Amino acid sequence: MSFSTVHSRQTAIKITIKVAIAVVxxxxxxxxxxxxxxxxxxxxxxxxxxxDVPPTLIPKAPTLDVYKGVFTGxxxxxxxxxxxxxxxxxxxxxxxxxxxxxxxxxxxYGFARFxxxxxxxxxxxxxxxxxxxxxxxxxxxxxxxLRRLTLDNSRLGLLLLYxxxxxxxxxxxxxxxxxxxxxxxxxxxxxxxxxxxxAFLRIVLPISxxxxxTTALFAFLLSWSEYPFGLVLLKTQSKHTVAxxxxxxxxxxxxxxxxxxxxxxxxxxxxxIIFLFVQKFFVRGLTEGAxxx
Amino acid sequence: xxxxxxxxxTRTLSQYLYVLPPVIVIVVFIxxxxxxxxxxxxxxxxxxxxxxxxxxxxNYFRIFRNKTFWEIFYNSVRWMGFGAxxxxxxxxxxGMFLNLEFRFNSVVRSLIFIPWIMPEVCAAxxxxxxxxxxxxxxxxxLGRLNLISRYVAWxxxxxxxxxxxxxxxxxxxxPFISLMILATLHGIPREFYEAGAIDGANFWQRFCYLTFPQxxxxxxxxxxxxxxxxxxxxxxxxxxxxGGPLHYSEILPVLIYKMAFQSYRLxxxxxxxxxNFGILLTFSLLYLWVFRRQWRQV
Numbered sequence: 001m002s003f004s005t006v007h008s009r010q011t012a013i014k015i016t017i018k019v020a021i022a023v024v025x026x027x028x029x030x031x032x033x034x035x036x037x038x039x040x041x042x043x044x045x046x047x048x049x050x051x052d053v054p055p056t057l058i059p060k061a062p063t064l065d066v067y068k069g070v071f072t073g074x075x076x077x078x079x080x081x082x083x084x085x086x087x088x089x090x091x092x093x094x095x096x097x098x099x100x101x102x103x104x105x106x107x108x109y110g111f112a113r114f115x116x117x118x119x120x121x122x123x124x125x126x127x128x129x130x131x132x133x134x135x136x137x138x139x140x141x142x143x144x145x146l147r148r149l150t151l152d153n154s155r156l157g158l159l160l161l162y163x164x165x166x167x168x169x170x171x172x173x174x175x176x177x178x179x180x181x182x183x184x185x186x187x188x189x190x191x192x193x194x195x196x197x198x199a200f201l202r203i204v205l206p207i208s209x210x211x212x213x214t215t216a217l218f219a220f221l222l223s224w225s226e227y228p229f230g231l232v233l234l235k236t237q238s239k240h241t242v243a244x245x246x247x248x249x250x251x252x253x254x255x256x257x258x259x260x261x262x263x264x265x266x267x268x269x270x271x272x273i274i275f276l277f278v279q280k281f282f283v284r285g286l287t288e289g290a291x292x293x
Numbered sequence: 294x295x296x297x298x299x300x301x302x303t304r305t306l307s308q309y310l311y312v313l314p315p316v317i318v319i320v321v322f323i324x325x326x327x328x329x330x331x332x333x334x335x336x337x338x339x340x341x342x343x344x345x346x347x348x349x350x351x352n353y354f355r356i357f358r359n360k361t362f363w364e365i366f367y368n369s370v371r372w373m374g375f376g377a378x379x380x381x382x383x384x385x386x387x388g389m390f391l392n393l394e395f396r397f398n399s400v401v402r403s404l405i406f407i408p409w410i411m412p413e414v415c416a417a418x419x420x421x422x423x424x425x426x427x428x429x430x431x432x433x434x435l436g437r438l439n440l441i442s443r444y445v446a447w448x449x450x451x452x453x454x455x456x457x458x459x460x461x462x463x464x465x466x467x468p469f470i471s472l473m474i475l476a477t478l479h480g481i482p483r484e485f486y487e488a489g490a491i492d493g494a495n496f497w498q499r500f501c502y503l504t505f506p507q508x509x510x511x512x513x514x515x516x517x518x519x520x521x522x523x524x525x526x527x528x529x530x531x532x533x534x535x536g537g538p539l540h541y542s543e544i545l546p547v548l549i550y551k552m553a554f555q556s557y558r559l560x561x562x563x564x565x566x567x568x569n570f571g572i573l574l575t576f577s578l579l580y581l582w583v584f585r586r587q588w589r590q591v
Contacts, residue, residue, distance in 0.1 A: 021395045028387065032405045032468070035419035038430050042422065054433045103314045110311025117308055123316055125581065130319045132577040135525030136546030137570035138323065140553050140562045141330035144338075164322030167315045196307070225412035227528045228546075232554065243414050250418055250532060257422055264415040275410045279403045 036268070042261035043067065047076070050258040066262040075259060082263060084238060085245035089267075092155055092241055093223035096162035100170050100219040103163075105212055108174025109200055113183075124175070131168030136228065143232050153235045161233075162223040169222075170215045177211030178204065214281045221271050242267045327570060334564040340557035352564040361540055362548070368455055369524075369544045376459050377519045381512060383467045388474030389504075402475075405468045413465065417532035420461045424448055448534050454542040462529045466522055470515045477511040478504070510583075517580040524573050545569050 042050065044062040069075035070082045110117075111124055142161065143152065151157040185207070186199040194202065205212070230244040240248065246263055253260075337348045356362050391402055408416060423431050424447040432444045447457050485503055494502070527546035530536060536543030536551065543551075549569060553562035 018395075021393065024390060025395070025397065025401050028390070029401060029404060031464075032408055034430075035416065035423060036407060036411065038423055039415075039419050051428065053427050054436075055428050055430055057430070057433075103318065106311045107315045110308060114308040114311070117305070117312065120312065123312060127315060127319060128584070129577050129581055130323045132521050132525075132573060132580070133323055133327070133570070135573075136527045136549050137330075137525075137566045137573055138326050139527075139546075139549060140559065140566045141326035141333060142322070143553070144333055144559060144563070145326060145329055161322060164318045167318055171315045221410065225414070227412070227414050228531075228550070232550075243412060246418070247414055247532060250414075250421075251535075257428070260418060261422070264418055268411045268415045271410050271412070272407060275406065276403060279406065 036265075036272075039261045039264050042258055043265050045258050047256075047258065050256075066258045067266070070259065070262045070266060075256075080245070080249065081238065082242075082245065085240050085242045086266075088155060088239060089224055089241040089243070092159045092162065093220050095159045096166065096223040097216045097220035099159070099163045100166050101174075101212055101216040104167060104170040104174045104215055104219075105205065105208075106200075107171050108176075109178045109204065111171070111175045112178035112181075124172075127168045127171050131172075134165035139228055139232055142229070146233065152233050153239065155234070155239055158230060158233055158241075161229055162226060163219075165226075166219040166222050170219050173215050173218065174211065177208050177215070180211075181208055210281060214278055217274055217278060221274070224267075224271065327567075330563045330566050330570070333560055334567055336560045338559040338563075340553070340559055342557075348560075352561045356561065356564055356568070364540055365543045365545060365548050368540070368542070371455065372459055372462075372526075372544050373520050373523050375456070376463055376523045377516050379459075380463050380467050380470055380519045381516055383463065384470030384474055384515060385508070385512070387467065387471035388478060391471065391475050392478045402472070405471070407468075408465050409468045411465075413526075413528040414532055416465055417461060417529045420464075421448065421533045424457065448542075449538055451538060451541045454534060454538065458530050458533050458542050461533065462523060462526050465529075466519055470519065473515055474508060474511055477508055481507050510586075513583050514580070517576055517583065520576050521573060521580065524569065524576070 041057070041059060043066055044059045044064075045056075046059075046061060046063050046065065049056060049060055066075075070080075073080055073082050073084070111120060114120065146152040146154075146157055181204060186194075186203050189199045189203045190196070224241075225243060226241075227243045227247055230241050231247055234240055234244050237245075237248075242263070246260070246267060249256075249263070250260060334352055335347060335349055337346050337352070387405070391398060411419075423429050426432060426444050426446040426449070429447075431447070432441065435441045436444070448454055481504070485507075486499065525546065526544075527550065530542055530544055530547050531550065534542045536547045545565065546569065549562050549565045552558050552565055
């Protein structure tokens with residue numbers, strides 16, 4: 001066998017492997033992204049085309065009317081207060097993210113630095129295990145409790161609830177952040193006469209901006225997406241978050257697919273953009289949190 | 294001496310001020326409600342009828358005597374079992390695939406996370422719309438590829454609907470699990486494989502004797518997290534089918550909701566919540582036990 005045939009066979013194997021990898025990658029990406037892509041396509045269809053059987057794969061006459069309708073809330077003579085839903089979501093999720101980050105940054109710093117605190121490990125484990133429970137198991141008791149306190153059907157109640165639900169995970173995330181920050185700087189500051197609190201606020205917190213921002217975004221993402229508790233607690237339409245409004249719309253009208261698609265795209269897009277910006281830190285924080293605390 | 298110990302106490306107190314707020318919030322919003330649910334489950338609170346009577350364990354007896362409950366329970370068992378198995382297999386395959394070196398690896402890696410980032414309501418709606426039997430894109434594409442001869446009613450077939458919903462739930466979780474596995478694979482030192490290559494091990498032997506033992510911890514944690522997440526999934530099924538047709542795709546969380554807000558039996562729903570909680574607690578304690586290796590480093 002001459003040198004050149006060996007060589008060409010090796011190239012052939014290399015090309016086969018490359019093609020195989022490309023095929024798998026495209027297959028994975030299609031399955032992963034098709035739903036979102038299909039929502040975007042649907043949202044550009046007009047009210048006639050969306051009912052076509054079989055469905056058209058590319059909109060014949062792409063239109064932005066549906067988005068305009070969702071932006072203003074006026075659509076085919078109906079009034080659906082989408083702008084209000086978005087404002088509610090922004091207030092609830094934003095408030096929860098801020099409150100959560102505030103509490104989690106102090107606690108994360110505390111757990112990372114005061115290692116000889118009595119019961120510290122127990123509290124950390126309690127926090128770890130409590131992140132498993134927010135969900136359907138708590139739906140009924142929390143509804144019943146808040147109803148007794150007449151805090152149901154309240155956006156503030158929901159904000160506090162989301163803060164509580166996201167706190168376990170964000171506290172662990174922020175413990176990880178502060179553990180990675182060397183003590184030397186704050187030790188120097190404390191020798192210069194700073195109190196512990198001043199050292200934390202003036203030296204440590206500014207260095208860990210990125211970690212805290214990631215924590216805040218994570219809290220925002222989870223609160224923005226939450227559905228079951230919003231569904232159970234928010235009875236008045238004007239108080240609905242986007243998730244609740246969208247859910248109600250989905251259950252009520254099974255027809256205006258393009259409108260629902262547009263609202264869905266608008267609800268997910270901010271999260272996807274945020275994520276693509278911070279994904280490096282995000283993914284690291286998440287997988288480290290789950291694997292090694 | 295006196296002064297020293299008192300400043301020591303003040304210091305400890307101020308240190309607790311840093312770490313206690315999340316604990317208090319968690320106790321108020323997560324732990325107290327569980328006890329409240331226990332209390333509630335001993336009564337017969339009904340959202341419409343005002344009379345309340347102490348019935349002790351009667352709610353539980355009624356639940357356990359109910360045939361529909363066991364059907365739904367069996368659905369939940371399949372939901373968790375098949376779900377965790379499939380998620381791990383997909384996660385393992387995808388994690389190992391992403392461990393290969395190719396040009397757009399990092400692009401694929403960030404894009405596959407989108408299902409996990411998308412709100413659950415949106416993902417469930419997207420799939421429900423794609424799976425629509427007449428106007429859905431899935432039937433259309435499968436039909437064009439000659440994989441099906443007539444349109445399939447994905448969300449109306451009794452034997453299929455649970456698994457169709459489960460697929461959507463899995464679709465949202467496997468990116469996370471595969472990245473967890475990828476992170477572990479990146480942590481395996483290269484010398485490991487070099488030694489294997491010298492011994493002439495083939496791919497399968499390398500996987501069984503070198504890779505897999507290293508992944509065992511990540512896989513265990515991944516399995517437990519998946520089961521816990523699947524146990525908590527309400528939105529996917531609720532948006533896609535509301536548990537229908539009949540109870541064919543109903544799982545415990547959906548039953549809890551319907552018991553309280555469609556049948557108005559708040560106390561019986563609380564009893565169901567505690568059954569759900571019991572299962573969740575079991576898996577959470579298992580998770581903690583597996584996780585114990587990390588406590589010492591805490």
